[in-house]
Amino acid sequence: MMSSLSRSETLSDIARSIEAVLFVASVPVSVDELAELLSVAPSVVRAELQDLRLFLLKHGHGIAVIESSGGWRMASAEEVADIVGRFRDTAATQKIRLSKAAVETLAVIAYNQPVTRAEVEEIRGVRCERVIETLLSHAMIRIAGRRKSTGSPLLYRTTERFLETFGVLSISELPTLEELDELAPPDEPKLVPAEEETFDPE
């Protein structure tokens, strides 16, 4: 499909409308919702979103439109991240700081969900009670029922917020464990799993 942007250096009415909606939206807006709002087909919205994205990029804007798990949203451009990160409204409020142990625990949960704490501990080889509590309190994981086995242990799953935080649209977008293992160098030193509450110096 020939995009409207390539024909002219201005945005179409639809793209402008999308830009305005994303500007006022506080949560991601799905393609279907935009299509319903603008009374156009979802494929048109997708094409216009790409136009808008390229337009902002090409003209060096301080904002960008990006796709996240819940739909599309407006964000500050990557190039101005340092400045925006120091701004009073965003400094120390938006970014979740995760320890190495927390990210490793998240990885185990993400690739095995739904999973019990005992199973996570079995894989990691260390106790994960406090890490799991921290991840629950940050809504990175959620309780997804109980396993029908001895003791009926709780099952955990990753959340939308997890996808948002790591900028992936779905779990299936993550590389498989086999792919990750193949990418690793053969002489990779074998390290023990990060212990609980060992925070990344970064």
Place this chain on the structure above:
Amino acid sequence: MEEHRGELAEFRAEIDGFSGPFDLLCWLVESRELEAASISVGQVVRIYGAYLANTNKVSVSVVSDFLLMAASLVLNKIRALFPGRETLDSGDDTDSESGEDVLERLSRYRPYRFAARALTALKEKRDGFFFRRVSDEEEREPSLDLGDLYALCRLWWNLRESKRRSAASSSATYLLYEEDEWSGVPSSLPEEEQIERKISEILSELTAGRTLRLSILLRSNRAMSNFVVTLLAILEMSRMGRIRITQEALFDDVVIIPL
């Protein structure tokens, strides 16, 4: 070793070093002659408990021995069923596994470490973007204590929100304060009112002085809620002396006779 006594010829076996068959069983389990996991502790305790109760001469000492042996048997069974339990409890992050086990575990864990690295890289990239800050109310997540209750609530809120949105888009004159969100959703009635309605309904059926059958009353609506309300209504009518309820045989139809 054995002893015959009286006409009932009570059989009693005693083995040197053991105070009874239960003690012998415990010893066999502890010495690994018997697999604890294969023993039904509940059944053994029930049989031996019944035997002790039948003897009619159980002393406190015998009961305490019995409890001690039962507890020992339970403990042995737990150990047999959870062989790794001691290792897990013995230390926080240290374990006493053999070198091979550790290597195997590390090898199994390897891809997860790479996955964690990949996630960290993704997060670093994502951290380069900043979004419009949502209000504190929106940001605050409810605590997750029970199963998937929060997800269920969120589904309900989303459903209501989408209904509100579709109502807003279909009507240009949609008013913000218009309370039409519940249109189509049946309003709940207090139980008393439902029963009163049902009583009036049944009474109108009984006006001709004819008898009614419960199956006929339930014919038009076989929902469980209707069944409960109808049953409560006829019980209430019976209590009030308005009707008499009879049933010829078990599981037979219930006949309602006006008084």
